[in-house]
Amino acid sequence: MNLAIKDIRHGLFRFVLTCFGLGLLMTVVLAMIGIYNGLVADALAVVKAPAADIWVVEAGTQGPFAEASSIPADTRDAVARMPGVAEAGAITYQTIEAAHAGQTLRLYVIGFEPGRPGGPQRIAEGRGLGTSHFELLADRKTGLVPGDTIRLGRNRFRVVGLAEDAMNSGGDPAVYVTLADALSLQTALDPAAARVQVARGDQGIRPATVAAVIARLEPGADVALLTATVRQWKHLAALSQIEQEDLLLASVVDRARRQIGLFLGILLSVSAVVIALIIYTMTMEKLKQIATLKLIGAPDRTIVALIVQQAMILGVSGLGIGLALILLVKDNFPRRVVLEPFNALVLTGIILVVCLIASGLGVRAALKVDPATALGG
Amino acid sequence: MTLGDILVNVQGVAKHYGEGETRVDALRSIDLRVHAGEVIALLGPSGSGKTTLLNVIGCILAPTSGRVELDGDAVFDGKWLRSDLRRLRLDKIGFIFQAHNLLPFLTAEENVSVVLDLAGWPSEKGRARARELLDYLEVGHRAKAKPALLSGGEAQRVAIARALANRPRIILADEPTAALDSGRAQLVMDLLRKLATEQEACIIAVTHDEKIFDRFDRLIHLRDGRLVDT
Numbered sequence A: 001m002n003l004a005i006k007d008i009r010h011g012l013f014r015f016v017l018t019c020f021g022l023g024l025l026m027t028v029v030l031a032m033i034g035i036y037n038g039l040v041a042d043a044l045a046v047v048k049a050p051a052a053d054i055w056v057v058e059a060g061t062q063g064p065f066a067e068a069s070s071i072p073a074d075t076r077d078a079v080a081r082m083p084g085v086a087e088a089g090a091i092t093y094q095t096i097e098a099a100h101a102g103q104t105l106r107l108y109v110i111g112f113e114p115g116r117p118g119g120p121q122r123i124a125e126g127r128g129l130g131t132s133h134f135e136l137l138a139d140r141k142t143g144l145v146p147g148d149t150i151r152l153g154r155n156r157f158r159v160v161g162l163a164e165d166a167m168n169s170g171g172d173p174a175v176y177v178t179l180a181d182a183l184s185l186q187t188a189l190d191p192a193a194a195r196v197q198v199a200r201g202d203q204g205i206r207p208a209t210v211a212a213v214i215a216r217l218e219p220g221a222d223v224a225l226l227t228a229t230v231r232q233w234k235h236l237a238a239l240s241q242i243e244q245e246d247l248l249l250a251s252v253v254d255r256a257r258r259q260i261g262l263f264l265g266i267l268l269s270v271s272a273v274v275i276a277l278i279i280y281t282m283t284m285e286k287l288k289q290i291a292t293l294k295l296i297g298a299p300d301r302t303i304v305a306l307i308v309q310q311a312m313i314l315g316v317s318g319l320g321i322g323l324a325l326i327l328l329v330k331d332n333f334p335r336r337v338v339l340e341p342f343n344a345l346v347l348t349g350i351i352l353v354v355c356l357i358a359s360g361l362g363v364r365a366a367l368k369v370d371p372a373t374a375l376g377g
Numbered sequence B: 001m002t003l004g005d006i007l008v009n010v011q012g013v014a015k016h017y018g019e020g021e022t023r024v025d026a027l028r029s030i031d032l033r034v035h036a037g038e039v040i041a042l043l044g045p046s047g048s049g050k051t052t053l054l055n056v057i058g059c060i061l062a063p064t065s066g067r068v069e070l071d072g073d074a075v076f077d078g079k080w081l082r083s084d085l086r087r088l089r090l091d092k093i094g095f096i097f098q099a100h101n102l103l104p105f106l107t108a109e110e111n112v113s114v115v116l117d118l119a120g121w122p123s124e125k126g127r128a129r130a131r132e133l134l135d136y137l138e139v140g141h142r143a144k145a146k147p148a149l150l151s152g153g154e155a156q157r158v159a160i161a162r163a164l165a166n167r168p169r170i171i172l173a174d175e176p177t178a179a180l181d182s183g184r185a186q187l188v189m190d191l192l193r194k195l196a197t198e199q200e201a202c203i204i205a206v207t208h209d210e211k212i213f214d215r216f217d218r219l220i221h222l223r224d225g226r227l228v229d230t
């Protein structure tokens, strides 16, 4: 006869309600974990998208994401000629606001050379960029669809295809344009003084600059050797893909990560206290029944099992409800919520430990109760 | 009547609650022997120490001083001599409480069979035994009901069935028939008597119910914590 389950079934409605409440709390915890993972995944998306091996950027900067970087566009030719480099492409990044369908869109404009590294890895819909001017590939999150047109700078761009999961670390969805278009967009968005200079015909003074040149290496090529070689050009620096990812996590995401991490810690502590309170109260309400059990001869084992089993059932159902809820709502969040099975597993472990500690409190009270308290007379 | 083994042997037991001004001497030097097969009544005015004495015999309450032997084993002599008092209660003692104390989350039948469960009976056998007892006490038809839905008398009979389930040799009852009509009270007394003879058990019952006084072998009177001769 399982007393824990019999007791739960006796007050089923209340128990289910308690589980549901705990489930909501677990939903928040899981959402926080998911948001954190999403943040990291989003931040890395832009670095991972070009599938590069090395990033050549301006010397003395940690560009192009952590700091601004500006290098001559012809650096690409120099890099492409280096032994071990399979292909290289120049790339630019800028954030601009554009009006579309009565709304202001914040877009992360990535300029790359079609046919060279830098574009999206997969076209979800439509086609890739051709060589003609003013074509654009948009991330699905922009809300743009193939065939739409949108004004960027002085020109109207036509959406020819859609990509997915491309955005900057701030969550602004990306659009891809050709490097040439991106460069003219850069000029169009330059400060007024510069534009005046350009209008005077001083174009030659400013050579075209890009944010970075990325390169894919031939199999077996030595990344360290290549980055060292690049650094010999005094105006350039080079980072491996791994360094670039670490840099982004350390500089751009770190504070957000610590912020969410701290919040997660608080949330877990709150959950622990709530679980402990629920289990303690559940036990205190049963003290007289526990005294009766002791009176009729139940060993401590039976009483401990009653409390611990109920605590575990509560914890596991709360977690189950939390998981079900977060899976239901996670796609409605404005930013990506990414949950790995590993996260759920770790949380399960934490909750089970919390339940065990919480039942410890209840067990202490239950073991202390005097069987005589069961006697009414 | 030939007397059986001594099941309860209480020697010089005293119990006081509190100290100083609040001190209450509930029991003062009690000597009592109860033999197997005996059904005895514990009488006395309210506050005379009846419940206290039952609790001492039932190993729920430690006396302040004295010696207690149950079924030939010394269990208390100035201090508890056994660490497994609960196992002792499970095997040897059946309680019928003044307040019946059924577990609210178990059905009548489960309230009885839980004792057998704890004693290690196979659940089928335990359930059968519970049903048999409930039927005998005429509450078999309520076997599947939870205590909240039972009348006072029904609940009391379920509690009696629970006390008898593991065939204890010492049955302690605090007002076992208070909630019952006289017909059922007689039935319970029949059962207790039968138990005493068949299982060589002893029964110590606190009662105020004069209608059943003639069903006891002995009437023991308590007054101010002392046994008094009548």
Ligand SMILES: Nc1ncnc2c1ncn2[C@@H]1O[C@H](COP(=O)(O)OP(=O)(O)OP(=O)(O)O)[C@@H](O)[C@H]1O
Pocket (backbone or CB within 6 Å): A377, B017, B018, B024, B025, B026, B044, B045, B046, B047, B048, B049, B050, B051, B052, B053
């Ligand atoms: N836990 C306790 N703390 C202090 N005093 C107590 C306690 N329990 C009982 N007493 C006192 O001890 C005395 C004997 O109490 P007991 O319960 O044994 O009486 P009783 O004969 O069972 O009475 P009743 O017929 O009313 O049930 C009473 O004066 C009571 O007030």
Ligand SMILES: [Mg+2]
Pocket (backbone or CB within 6 Å): A377, B050, B051, B052, B098, B174
């Ligand atoms: Mg009493």
